[in-house]
Amino acid sequence: MTPYRSFSAVQADLKSGSITCRQLVEQYLTRIEDHKSLNVFTEIYADEARQQADAVDQKLTAGTAGKLAGMVIGIKDVLSYSGHGVRAGSRILENFTAQFTATAVQRLLNEDVIIIGRQNCDEFAMGSSNENSAFGPVRNAVDPDRVPGGSSGGSAVAVQAGLCLASIGSDTGGSVRQPAAFCGVVGLKPTYGRISRWGLIAYASSFDCIGPIANTADDAALLLEIMAGADEFDSTVSSNSVDTYTTAHLPDRPLRIAYLRDGVESEGVDQSIREATLNRIQALQKAGHTVEPIDLTLLKYLLPTYYILTTAEASSNLSRFDGVRYGYRSMPTNTSTSDLLSLYKKSRTEGFGAEVRRRILLGTFALSASYYDAYYTKAQQVRRLIRQETERLFEKYDFLLSPTTPTPAFRLGEKTGRNSGEDPLQMYLADIFTVQANVVGYPAISIPNGTDANGLPIGLQLMAPPFAEGNLVALAKSLQGE
Numbered sequence: 001m002t003p004y005r006s007f008s009a010v011q012a013d014l015k016s017g018s019i020t021c022r023q024l025v026e027q028y029l030t031r032i033e034d035h036k037s038l039n040v041f042t043e044i045y046a047d048e049a050r051q052q053a054d055a056v057d058q059k060l061t062a063g064t065a066g067k068l069a070g071m072v073i074g075i076k077d078v079l080s081y082s083g084h085g086v087r088a089g090s091r092i093l094e095n096f097t098a099q100f101t102a103t104a105v106q107r108l109l110n111e112d113v114i115i116i117g118r119q120n121c122d123e124f125a126m127g128s129s130n131e132n133s134a135f136g137p138v139r140n141a142v143d144p145d146r147v148p149g150g151s152s153g154g155s156a157v158a159v160q161a162g163l164c165l166a167s168i169g170s171d172t173g174g175s176v177r178q179p180a181a182f183c184g185v186v187g188l189k190p191t192y193g194r195i196s197r198w199g200l201i202a203y204a205s206s207f208d209c210i211g212p213i214a215n216t217a218d219d220a221a222l223l224l225e226i227m228a229g230a231d232e233f234d235s236t237v238s239s240n241s242v243d244t245y246t247t248a249h250l251p252d253r254p255l256r257i258a259y260l261r262d263g264v265e266s267e268g269v270d271q272s273i274r275e276a277t278l279n280r281i282q283a284l285q286k287a288g289h290t291v292e293p294i295d296l297t298l299l300k301y302l303l304p305t306y307y308i309l310t311t312a313e314a315s316s317n318l319s320r321f322d323g324v325r326y327g328y329r330s331m332p333t334n335t336s337t338s339d340l341l342s343l344y345k346k347s348r349t350e351g352f353g354a355e356v357r358r359r360i361l362l363g364t365f366a367l368s369a370s371y372y373d374a375y376y377t378k379a380q381q382v383r384r385l386i387r388q389e390t391e392r393l394f395e396k397y398d399f400l401l402s403p404t405t406p407t408p409a410f411r412l413g414e415k416t417g418r419n420s421g422e423d424p425l426q427m428y429l430a431d432i433f434t435v436q437a438n439v440v441g442y443p444a445i446s447i448p449n450g451t452d453a454n455g456l457p458i459g460l461q462l463m464a465p466p467f468a469e470g471n472l473v474a475l476a477k478s479l480q481g482e
């Protein structure tokens, strides 16, 4: 079976009767089995997906099927789905079952989506390589010795390898776009508050966004359209009306596009990525658009701001995992777990991986009484300055263009442990171009932009002002020739 690369192709075949949803699900299940070594799924809902497929086939015959009839997706292991396990890639949620369904997931189900399984990710969505998962690393399908990116690594490889048509991930600092770039697929992070976070396991609540990963910008747009919009369970969600992103058009005039000078000039950016980005810029200029270099004066403060604020929020959000209320508990038979405090300590030490522990400690430090103003308050102030600079930029421009990542997919182990001199900053730098959109809450998309000499995918990122997802999708489609 050659996997489908667009929902419209699936719909055409369903309509002509050359395939049924049930057959489609069987084909995906076979492909998942054949690609087990990539370690993409942490749980496969085989029988359930078959039943759902049969039900959707009946609805199609009866003419009562929803908009996503025939769409087979996977969901990242941070999204709650009632009655199903959810682990956030962590040992601490061992044996935990979701009590309710995330709003975004429920809206997809209401339109007859078929969920084929739960996808591997970095623990609590903290990471850029999917190497921080209690389920082990995911491998890039282009080269299994390389990482898929993270934290939604399983979700990106699932689409890349044709193990489902699309995936739902989450993006706090780049976790949808960076793995999409490493895997040669499309990843869309919407405006903060566009999609309800209800049912998404929290990492850093003022940054977290749910976002789709797909083969085409059109499929990502359709998924966004269905997931977006007001929700009584999340007070931070926007009540702005939801556009039909799939049919959005670009303004009828030449576009004003800024590009990040560092993205094409910095030595830190791989030569192949600089060239691919430059080629895009030249093509856009040739097509009559204004495309100009800009410097982000606060670029060097992006990652520090991001890491102070996200670790602070994470230390608070993750305090609920105490070994009592959820999942993993250090065995009480152990004599050192005889009092409550040591139960907390041991459960959390054993239940969380090294990166999550590091971030809880950093965040707790940043929020501690004597350092609060020096770190947390300061970072909030810098966040405001970054937002103001970004706002000023978008008074002049419709889009900000850059590479999605400074390098293509790196090798497993290359940026962890001793290989990086135990320096987590090497890994954090993979998100240098993606975090801005999260710090300011703007939407951004990563689309494939060719490959390097080794065949490794390169991503191009486009960012737009709040709620301009329609423009993002429309430009992405025209660049992709969709």
Ligand code: GLN
Residues within 6 Å of the ligand: 125, 126, 127, 128, 150, 151, 170, 171, 172, 173, 174, 175, 176, 203, 310, 431
């Ligand atoms: N890689 C970034 C981090 O480790 C972003 C993660 C994300 O977007 N969830 O925090």
